[in-house]
Amino acid sequence: MALSLSQASEIVDAGLRKARELELRPLTVTVLDPGGHPIVVKREDGAGILRPQIAHAKAWGCLGTGAGGAAGARHATRDPSFFAALAAISEGRIASSRGGALIRDKDGTLLGSIGVSGDRPDNDEAVAVAGVEGIGLVADVG
Amino acid sequence: MALSLSQASEIVDAGLRKARELELRPLTVTVLDPGGHPIVVKREDGAGILRPQIAHAKAWGCLGTGAGGAAGARHATRDPSFFAALAAISEGRIASSRGGALIRDKDGTLLGSIGVSGDRPDNDEAVAVAGVEGIGLVADVG
Amino acid sequence: MALSLSQASEIVDAGLRKARELELRPLTVTVLDPGGHPIVVKREDGAGILRPQIAHAKAWGCLGTGAGGAAGARHATRDPSFFAALAAISEGRIASSRGGALIRDKDGTLLGSIGVSGDRPDNDEAVAVAGVEGIGLVADVG
Amino acid sequence: MALSLSQASEIVDAGLRKARELELRPLTVTVLDPGGHPIVVKREDGAGILRPQIAHAKAWGCLGTGAGGAAGARHATRDPSFFAALAAISEGRIASSRGGALIRDKDGTLLGSIGVSGDRPDNDEAVAVAGVEGIGLVADVG
Numbered sequence: 227m228a229l230s231l232s233q234a235s236e237i238v239d240a241g242l243r244k245a246r247e248l249e250l251r252p253l254t255v256t257v258l259d260p261g262g263h264p265i266v267v268k269r270e271d272g273a274g275i276l277r278p279q280i281a282h283a284k285a286w287g288c289l290g291t292g293a294g295g296a297a298g299a300r301h302a303t304r305d306p307s308f309f310a311a312l313a314a315i316s317e318g319r320i321a322s323s324r325g326g327a328l329i330r331d332k333d334g335t336l337l338g339s340i341g342v343s344g345d346r347p348d349n350d351e352a353v354a355v356a357g358v359e360g361i362g363l364v365a366d367v368g
Numbered sequence: 369m370a371l372s373l374s375q376a377s378e379i380v381d382a383g384l385r386k387a388r389e390l391e392l393r394p395l396t397v398t399v400l401d402p403g404g405h406p407i408v409v410k411r412e413d414g415a416g417i418l419r420p421q422i423a424h425a426k427a428w429g430c431l432g433t434g435a436g437g438a439a440g441a442r443h444a445t446r447d448p449s450f451f452a453a454l455a456a457i458s459e460g461r462i463a464s465s466r467g468g469a470l471i472r473d474k475d476g477t478l479l480g481s482i483g484v485s486g487d488r489p490d491n492d493e494a495v496a497v498a499g500v501e502g503i504g505l506v507a508d509v510g
Numbered sequence: 511m512a513l514s515l516s517q518a519s520e521i522v523d524a525g526l527r528k529a530r531e532l533e534l535r536p537l538t539v540t541v542l543d544p545g546g547h548p549i550v551v552k553r554e555d556g557a558g559i560l561r562p563q564i565a566h567a568k569a570w571g572c573l574g575t576g577a578g579g580a581a582g583a584r585h586a587t588r589d590p591s592f593f594a595a596l597a598a599i600s601e602g603r604i605a606s607s608r609g610g611a612l613i614r615d616k617d618g619t620l621l622g623s624i625g626v627s628g629d630r631p632d633n634d635e636a637v638a639v640a641g642v643e644g645i646g647l648v649a650d651v652g
Numbered sequence: 653m654a655l656s657l658s659q660a661s662e663i664v665d666a667g668l669r670k671a672r673e674l675e676l677r678p679l680t681v682t683v684l685d686p687g688g689h690p691i692v693v694k695r696e697d698g699a700g701i702l703r704p705q706i707a708h709a710k711a712w713g714c715l716g717t718g719a720g721g722a723a724g725a726r727h728a729t730r731d732p733s734f735f736a737a738l739a740a741i742s743e744g745r746i747a748s749s750r751g752g753a754l755i756r757d758k759d760g761t762l763l764g765s766i767g768v769s770g771d772r773p774d775n776d777e778a779v780a781v782a783g784v785e786g787i788g789l790v791a792d793v794g
Contacts, residue, residue, distance in 0.1 A: 267409035276574030318598035403545010432702030456744035551693035
């Protein structure tokens with residue numbers, strides 16, 4: 227079971243509306259299906275050219291380990307060598323930073339993940355949460 | 369000079385409306401800036417998991433050589449060894465198939481590129497053209 | 511909007527004149543367009559064989575995150591795990607060290623970036639700044 | 653023994669002057685040392701974003717096999733499977749197309765190589781030869 231394109235689009239658009247309300251720096255927001263494959267990517271005007279890959283890695287990393295981005299960031303702080311290994315093991319598909327979340331329904335079923343990049347990690351995470359909650363789903367940041 | 373996120377979103381959405389009118393198979397549509405970096409990616413429900421990379425490679429390949437996807441497809445037919453080399457040189461960033469187009473304004477200025485993947489190459493190309501022309505820009509398929 | 515080859519050549523040559531005035535070690539200087547693609551690369555006699563890639567990574571990293579090399583170097587000191595992840599995410603396209611700068615016009619419009627490698631980071635940065643300012647543009651080191 | 657930066661710069665500039673005389677499409681010209689490492693790269697305004705890598709691969713391929721680009725192109729036509737393998741073996745560093753030449757002095761000593769990309773292979777080769785002969789050296793196209 228995965229998010230539809232329609233749901234993923236609403237999540238991304240709700241997240242970007244939040245970002246503009248908060249007047250954050252230009253962001254990129256990515257929503258992946260449970261297999262780690264993109265459904266929607268949007269990069270705002272002026273965002274750096276690596277932001278799509280960073281947003282992807284935040285979202286992919288949550289699926290990779292089965293834990294939200296905040297949990298990943300704490301884990302990486304405790305065990306940086308392991309995350310250095312994960313970077314290589316995943317061939318650069320993991321970013322251990324806040325701004326990523328697993329997307330679940332009310333029953334906890336995994337539907338996909340979201341990654342946000344461009345501002346400070348806590349702001350990126352706020353946008354991820356706003357987007358997912360904007361359509362009545364649960365953002366599991368860990 | 370590049371497309372705004374707003375323009376790129378309209379291009380992708382216009383393309384996908386065309387795809388539903390034509391009842392094509394599930395598609396992925398990607399719009400890149402002139403440097404080959406994603407602005408918007410959308411993958412329809414049921415599309416294969418490699419489609420985002422294929423759509424990316426169709427769009428990126430146009431920017432890589434400076435020619436639309438139809439021109440690239442003809443060139444690859446004439447000189448398959450060179451395109452096999454290009455696949456490696458570009459680290460898998462080029463797909464020499466119809467479904468990609470350079471996006472230009474009325475004066476010919478390069479604004480980005482589009483790639484579409486999921487149906488037959490000519491149908492993918494029709495969607496790319498419909499999306500770009502949908503906002504009054506020019507789809508250069510070569 | 512990007513630098514012309516003529517502008518990029520003048521930037522590189524002005525930077526290398528500065529390097530010879532300062533009697534620095536042999537340098538490589540690279541100027542990229544806003545999409546991260548080379549316009550001009552020059553490697554001085556005696557420079558190490560990895561210097562072109564290091565200069566490229568300093569310049570590319572600025573575009574990747576949207577911040578100059580000095581800002582990147584400070585960020586990497588604060589959060590080394592994230593930059594280890596970025597090295598993998600970017601497939602080796604980022605060097606978080608001084609010697610890179612975004613190139614802007616007087617109005618702040620991004621025109622490209624410059625990377626310099628071969629001497630100490632502060633000397634590399636001095637060469638980058640001298641090159642960019644040599645044609646009346648702004649070197650944003652962050 | 654290798655070309656100096658000064659010599660390599662003159663070769664590239666002489667090649668680009670020839671290209672403008674012939675009114676060719678926008679080109680990229682690369683000169684490598686005998687170890688296959690860039691000394692000078694210049695990309696003209698409007699050239700595709702993969703052109704630097706293609707020019708590099710034309711120049712590198714000559715050093716890789718020890719034969720000029722015309723010889724490589726003939727060889728690839730006779731034995732395409734071998735060149736498909738070479739693409740992988742070299743990790744994308746070889747392009748088997750005209751437009752590359754070994755650079756030798758009058759005595760046949762290898763000094764480096766040149767690669768040109770952006771127009772038809774025969775035109776690219778004419779630019780390579782004009783650049784190298786412009787400073788009194790020998791362009792060995794094979």
